[in-house]
Amino acid sequence: MNSIVILGAGNVAFHLTRALIENTLNVRQIFNRTLEKAQEIGEANRISYTDKISEIEKADLYIIASADSGIEEFSHYIPYDDVLVVHTSGSSPMSTLKGDYRKGVLYPLQTFSRERNMRYDNIPFFIEAENPEDLIKLNNLAKRVSNEVHELDFAARMQVHMTGVWANNFVNHLYYIAGNICEQNNVPFDVLLPLIQETANKVIELHPKDAQTGPAKRGDQLIIDRHLEELQNDSRLLQIYQIMTDSIKRVYEK
16 A cells, blocks of 8 residues: 555554554554544654545545444545545444445454553454455555454454453453452552463463363352352442353353
């Protein structure tokens, strides 16, 4: 791709812009409806930025890196039909893009926060395109950034996106719950960090089924009942604990 314009200025756009530029790809412009957000990314990477549709530059590739709810709206802003337009969502079909241009998907499977410096070469990218020529172009572009690129249709990509919710979003929420319990007992969250780190390291070397420990796997009902008793005053946490415990027990009772 000789030239790229990115639409959106959230965390995905922030990191994707950096990843493309670090790999000497020609990102020419950032467009966003809020100028200040576009300006932050534009100035940090020394590229142009705008909040005006009339100022969107002509490019070979347009990447819509917005929330799913904004993809269709952004897709209407592109005033050219002889270009390739992709979105970065794992949970939206290619048909969300509206326009007479060529369409595709460039989905990075990762959690992005601006505060984090990241290695981009180990982020899996999942690509899709309407025609084989554009699929080759997306494959070549993604491989400039990452060592792991896969072709995937929407049905499979949706499943992969959901695995990210299970493995990241839900797990992080459990950290939040654990942190609240620590705080209520005047214990710093930091005491959990060695456990969290070892859990992450272990699952790299072992299958998750083999890495599992704890009272639910052991069938230690005495400990489980004590925990449930402690949670009697919080029906929400009680329900989460019971569901998680029952799910683990079902795996290992077999």
